[in-house]
Amino acid sequence: MFQTFEVTARPEQGPPRLAALRAEMAADGLDGYLVPRADAHQGEYVAARDARLSWLTGFTGSAGFCVVLEGKAGVFVDGRYRTQVKAQVADVYTPVPWPEVTLAGWLKEQLRRGSRVGFDPWLHSVAQLRDARLALEGTGIALVAHDNLVDRIWEDQPGPPMAPARAHPLEFAGESAADKRRRLAAQLAEAGQKGAVLTLPDSIMWLLNIRGSDIERNPVAQCFAVLYDTGAVDLFITPAKVADLADHLGSDITVWPPDAMIDALEVMDGPIRFDPASAPQAVAEALGSRGVEGPDPCLLPKACKNAAEIAGSEQAHLRDAAAVVECLAWLNAQAPGTVTEIDVVRKLEACRRQDNSLQDISFETISGTGPNGAIMHYRVTDETDATLEAGHLLVLDSGGQYLDGTTDITRTIAVGEVGTEEKAAFTRVLQGMIGMSRLRWPRGLAGRDIEAVGRMPLWRAGQDFNHGLGHGVGAYLSVHEGPQRLSRTSDVALQPGMILSNEPGYYREGAFGIRIENLLVVQEAKPLPGGDAERSMYDWRTLTWVPIDRRCILADRLSAEERDWLDRYHAEVFKKIGPRVDADVRAWLERACAPL
Structure with a gap:
């Protein structure tokens, strides 16, 4: 129960992995690449498959990111990890005090006009990218959506977690999932919104009264969802994870595979809410003009x-x-x-x-x-x-x-x-x-x-x-x-x-x-x-x-x-x-x- 899947780079692995990533950058015409400590759900904890920052640099903290340039690779960490990062990363990486030093501020010092810095649009929130792009205005430095270069070079990358989800008893939840859905749907209707995209697994777990085991130490199943103003939900999750939950979920919950979400978002009637603090850029791009920004409707009720x-x-x-x-x-x-x-x-x-x-x-x-x-x-x-x-x-x-x-x-x-x-x-x-x-x-x-x-x-x-x-x-x-x-x-x-x-x-x-x-x-x-x-x-x-x-x-x-x-x-x-x-x-x- 208490074993941990180790994907952390040892000090001697840091230089060759960094060199391999730089080779991919050069092949694709990129001057830089962002490697966050994040997955598509923007939660604090990640599955072994998504531990890209740790695999590349050796840094195991729960917050931070790496910016890889041709001649320098900065590992940005906040005050909690200033001591830890020095002990974990190889000397090919430069610790950077963040947020005192911002991503945009550092890029301005390191790059010339016309530089292109790639990022995976699933791994960065709308707000993060908007703030960085605003701070880079006038510099000629562009942040460009790109394939995930770490996934290209990570040959033994673990597969996605596939643990089954389970029902969370009403005696502990204190409110039925149906009542939660109705309560939040009424708020969406009052705001004139047709639905809300939910990207945080713990929000979806709370809303549907289910729990999972996809993330170590966190009882969540990785998934996305759309809550509609009718109280219905489209749940985007590997179907096998909820195969035993049909009765618990009920007829108002429709299960789709995760890769069906983008196509679904592109044809939904708007307006559809998304939370810029946690929704990945890929979600906002799929919604286009039909997307409206607002807080995840589950956050305060769950809290x-x-x-x-x-x-x-x-x-x-x-x-x-x-x-x-x-x-x-x-x-x-x-x-x-x-x-x-x-x-x-x-x-x-x-x-x-x-x-x-x-x-x-x-x-x-x-x-x-x-x-x-x-x-x-x-x-x-x-x-x-x-x-x-x-x-x-x-x-x-x-x-x-x-x-x-x-x-x-x-x-x-x-x-x-x-x-x-x-x-x-x-x-x-x-x-x-x-x-x-x-x-x-x-x-x-x-x-x-x-x-x-x-x-x-x-x-x-x-x-x-x-x-x-x-x-x-x-x-x-x-x-x-x-x-x-x-x-x-x-x-x-x-x-x-x-x-x-x-x-x-x-x-x-x-x-x-x-x-x-x-x-x-x-x-x-x-x-x-x-x-x-x-x-x-x-x-x-x-x-x-x-x-x-x-x-x-x-x-x-x-x-x-x-x-x-x-x-x-x-x-x-x-x-x-x-x-x-x-x-x-x-x-x-x-x-x-x-x-x-």
């Missing part, structure tokens, strides 16, 4: 979990917490220097597998000790596996995919006695996490309006971290789910039922890393005495119940309110999780949850 989805997530988090607590108790009993990062990964996954409702882990477990902990999305391998030594911190970020919910939790754990500097940074990260957990805010605010709360203790010390404070999480769907985020770039208003992570961190390259993460759900806040009765306020309900390592805390630096929050949190952890673990683990948990 605002219903009562059944929230209840399921709560139960999944309780069972998941018991597994994590069992692992932490085991780890506490191991002497420094006797276990490695991989040992911890294996133990934690074994603890989770004791729950029969576990379908998969929700992402590759991050287990990074010492300097590896400073790599934000570190993924341990046999080559990098480090021993947990006394004085180190271990960043353990993991999650599970359960039938009733998706979990994501990070704890930073002391290995023996850690230094004062590490404790001071840990305490500031904890204060940021507590500050966000305690927050109340007026209705209408977005992630960008409140995420600074989780950074303020670090800012006061002249420190920060290069990732968002939090991301949305699905209900037995993608562990990273939009459109809601706790990010300085997110303008999506937070609404009740949205589940988000709260995960401030601190990373000192070559030394240590720290991250503490709970999942929270937005809810209506109870009125307070003296508050404005007419002003609607929101706050959080915590979903994650695992102790925070008290050995890393400088307790005298916490305020009385922060100490009180942590003591109440730990008391609730012991109350909820203590009955779910055996006596030895419960004894450890009681000590771990003792008041400061």
